[in-house]
Amino acid sequence: MADLRVNFLGVEFKNPVLASSGEPTFSLRNMQRVIENGAGGLVVKTLTDSESMKRLSAQTRWRFLDEKHQVCQGAIPRLFTMYGRTGLQDEATEVWLKEIEQAREMGDKEGCVVIGSIASTEVPGWVKLARMTEETGVRMMELNFGCPHSSQIEKTKTGMLVGQDKELASDIVKAITQNVSIPIIVKLTPQVADAVEIAEAVKKAGASAVTVMNRFVGFSVDVEKAEPYLYGSAGVGGPWVKPLSLRWVYQIYRDLGIPISGSNGAYDAQDVAEFMMAGATVVQMCSVIMAEGYGWIAKTIRELNDFLDRKGYKTAGEIVGIVAKKALTYAVMEEFPKEKAEVDQDLCNLCEKCVETCFYNVLKVEDGRLVVDECRGCGICTCVCPEGAIFLRGG
Numbered sequence: 281m282a283d284l285r286v287n288f289l290g291v292e293f294k295n296p297v298l299a300s301s302g303e304p305t306f307s308l309r310n311m312q313r314v315i316e317n318g319a320g321g322l323v324v325k326t327l328t329d330s331e332s333m334k335r336l337s338a339q340t341r342w343r344f345l346d347e348k349h350q351v352c353q354g355a356i357p358r359l360f361t362m363y364g365r366t367g368l369q370d371e372a373t374e375v376w377l378k379e380i381e382q383a384r385e386m387g388d389k390e391g392c393v394v395i396g397s398i399a400s401t402e403v404p405g406w407v408k409l410a411r412m413t414e415e416t417g418v419r420m421m422e423l424n425f426g427c428p429h430s431s432q433i434e435k436t437k438t439g440m441l442v443g444q445d446k447e448l449a450s451d452i453v454k455a456i457t458q459n460v461s462i463p464i465i466v467k468l469t470p471q472v473a474d475a476v477e478i479a480e481a482v483k484k485a486g487a488s489a490v491t492v493m494n495r496f497v498g499f500s501v502d503v504e505k506a507e508p509y510l511y512g513s514a515g516v517g518g519p520w521v522k523p524l525s526l527r528w529v530y531q532i533y534r535d536l537g538i539p540i541s542g543s544n545g546a547y548d549a550q551d552v553a554e555f556m557m558a559g560a561t562v563v564q565m566c567s568v569i570m571a572e573g574y575g576w577i578a579k580t581i582r583e584l585n586d587f588l589d590r591k592g593y594k595t596a597g598e599i600v601g602i603v604a605k606k607a608l609t610y611a612v613m614e615e616f617p618k619e620k621a622e623v624d625q626d627l628c629n630l631c632e633k634c635v636e637t638c639f640y641n642v643l644k645v646e647d648g649r650l651v652v653d654e655c656r657g658c659g660i661c662t663c664v665c666p667e668g669a670i671f672l673r674g675g
């Protein structure tokens with residue numbers, strides 16, 4: 281049995297699997313269900329002082345889409361798309377703060393770290409929400425600089441528009457860190473050219489960690505009805521975005537060394553391990569809990585333990601960043617010896633699938649054999665061959 285405990289911002293988490301800020305943590309009852317299912321932590325649904333972001337929660341709309349981007353009914357595939365929009369917490373501030381405090385007490389008893397989450401529209405508002413959240417006794421707090429919806433309905437910058445503006449983001453972080461003493465985690469948006477730049481700015485401003493990251497904005501077409509799904513653009517995500525998130529996890533880990541909470545694309549224990557190997561210490565889940573229910577958290581934790589045991593890792597902490605450290609630059613890769621495709625003629629059935637998809641035109645059938653000419657070693661043929669007859673040699 282591997283030791284699943286991880287240390288994030290000086291706090292021990294009993295395991296690295298967290299429920300993200302969102303509908304799975306939208307109420308005390310929801311948070312209780314996260315805690316009961318053994319999560320190492322949870323991030324509360326974002327507390328806001330924005331009336332329009334509260335109102336948007338009454339308009340909440342979600343659809344799981346399948347690989348063809350058609351609405352799922354019953355069976356939700358592993359690589360689902362979650363498409364939709366919602367606002368932030370719409371309970372009265374005092375009510376929500378009370379519930380956060382109750383969840384925090386429950387979490388303290390069960391060893392689940394309850395993390396605050398806030399979003400405002402002006403610097404003084406951010407500070408006020410941060411102070412109120414700190415009073416609930418939470419040990420750390422996320423700043424939601426990644427909400428994909430707020431730009432549509434707010435006149436001042438909030439959500440991802442803050443996450444796109446490093447000066448404003450830094451000003452908010454500075455103001456908050458001068459006024460509260462618990463660690464501040466900035467939740468980034470993927471809707472930027474360079475997430476490392478924003479992470480660096482908020483780190484300099486005093487953030488202790490970053491959550492990488494919130495969802496994208498998308499537009500999905502119902503081709504049969506010739507209409508947009510859900511009337512217009514919306515937040516989009518799902519397990520298929522994982523490599524896009526991991527790219528920023530690994531770069532931020534490598535370039536800044538700031539602690540990272542992973543989010544956006546984790547479906548199961550394998551994904552949790554991938555986020556960790558790329559550099560995240562803890563990993564959040566949201567959409568998959570909405571697709572599969574709270575029991576999925578317990579299953580993920582069990583399967584993470586199985587994975588660590590199978591691979592001989594003694595602790596969850598030891599896998600953090602191990603793959604990020606191995607990532608090479610294109611310049612280094614240029615020095616590598618070339619690989620070349622080779623064919624096992626006994627397995628090849630001469631279907632010519634590889635010939636059709638060799639875009640460097642170096643494969644051909646000659647005298648009843650598949651032959652390889654000046655190969656660049658790109659590897660496409662090894663993927664398309666239905667017989668497993670082509671492999672790469674060298675490199």
Ligand SMILES: Cc1cc2nc3c(=O)[nH]c(=O)nc-3n(C[C@H](O)[C@H](O)[C@H](O)COP(=O)(O)O)c2cc1C
Nearest residue numbers: 300301302303326424494543544545546565566567
């Ligand atoms: C229904 C829903 C509500 C969300 N609400 C919030 C929120 O209030 N605050 C926040 O920071 N992120 C919110 N998010 C973003 C999630 O916390 C998470 O970052 C995102 O869904 C990507 O993770 P996933 O791939 O595990 O779903 C929400 C996401 C969904 C799907």
